[in-house]
Amino acid sequence: DAKTTQPTSMDCAEGRAANLPCNHSTISGNEYVYWYRQIHSQGPQYIIHGLKNNETNEMASLIITEDRKSSTLILPHATLRDTAVYYCIVRVGGLRDDKIIFGKGTRLHILP
Amino acid sequence: DTAVSQTPKYLVTQMGNDKSIKCEQNLGHDTMYWYKQDSKKFLKIMFSYNNKELIINETVPNRFSPKSPDKAHLNLHINSLELGDSAVYFCASSQVPFGGGATDTQYFGPGTRLTVL
Numbered sequence: 001d002a003k004t005t006q007p008t009s010m011d012c013a014e015g016r017a018a019n020l021p022c023n024h025s026t027i028s029g030n031e032y033v034y035w036y037r038q039i040h041s042q043g044p045q046y047i048i049h050g051l052k053n054n055e056t057n058e059m060a061s062l063i064i065t066e067d068r069k070s071s072t073l074i075l076p077h078a079t080l081r082d083t084a085v086y087y088c089i090v091r092v093g094g095l096r097d098d099k100i101i102f103g104k105g106t107r108l109h110i111l112p
Numbered sequence: 113d114t115a116v117s118q119t120p121k122y123l124v125t126q127m128g129n130d131k132s133i134k135c136e137q138n139l140g141h142d143t144m145y146w147y148k149q150d151s152k153k154f155l156k157i158m159f160s161y162n163n164k165e166l167i168i169n170e171t172v173p174n175r176f177s178p179k180s181p182d183k184a185h186l187n188l189h190i191n192s193l194e195l196g197d198s199a200v201y202f203c204a205s206s207q208v209p210f211g212g213g214a215t216d217t218q219y220f221g222p223g224t225r226l227t228v229l
Binding site: 034038041042043044045046049085087100101102104 | 153154217218220222223
């Protein structure tokens, strides 16, 4: 079962920052927070991951609270192409039987 | 260049038939996966292979048989197809370093939409 809780859907105006929250209150010390997204009719796409420090890459920023019980994915300037389902996942990573467990995700609608 | 590719993209077949879906990755990864995404859009892992060895086998009917001829390929063969097998099947790959503690990323293929009539 997924260990995360996300809102079912969110809207964001094009050009604005999209902030997607995720609760992972039972996260353990060695679990990373990963974000993937799935654009309609495509395979899931990796976005970003982090352990406890905030992370930024060319796609997004990840803000993790100090207690690590929640995080926020930030798309700084959302475009229509960012319309997708966003999955927040916690996993240890690097283990032989590692697997991603996808929850329901957040359906993000970017409004023109 | 396509990192993870699947063929075919669409597959329409009759109940009871046997079909295969092929997956190839050119990322040099050691681990490959098969996921099933049903009509409700839930994405669930089915199998995982590491260096051609099966390491994850979720509760999947034994009509589904993965085969990994080499590290770059993981094919999915399905016998006696049923209506409930209709779904989108995604292949993925990752580099899994042993020893734990390291992070990893899975790269997904474009999916194969299977329709069983």
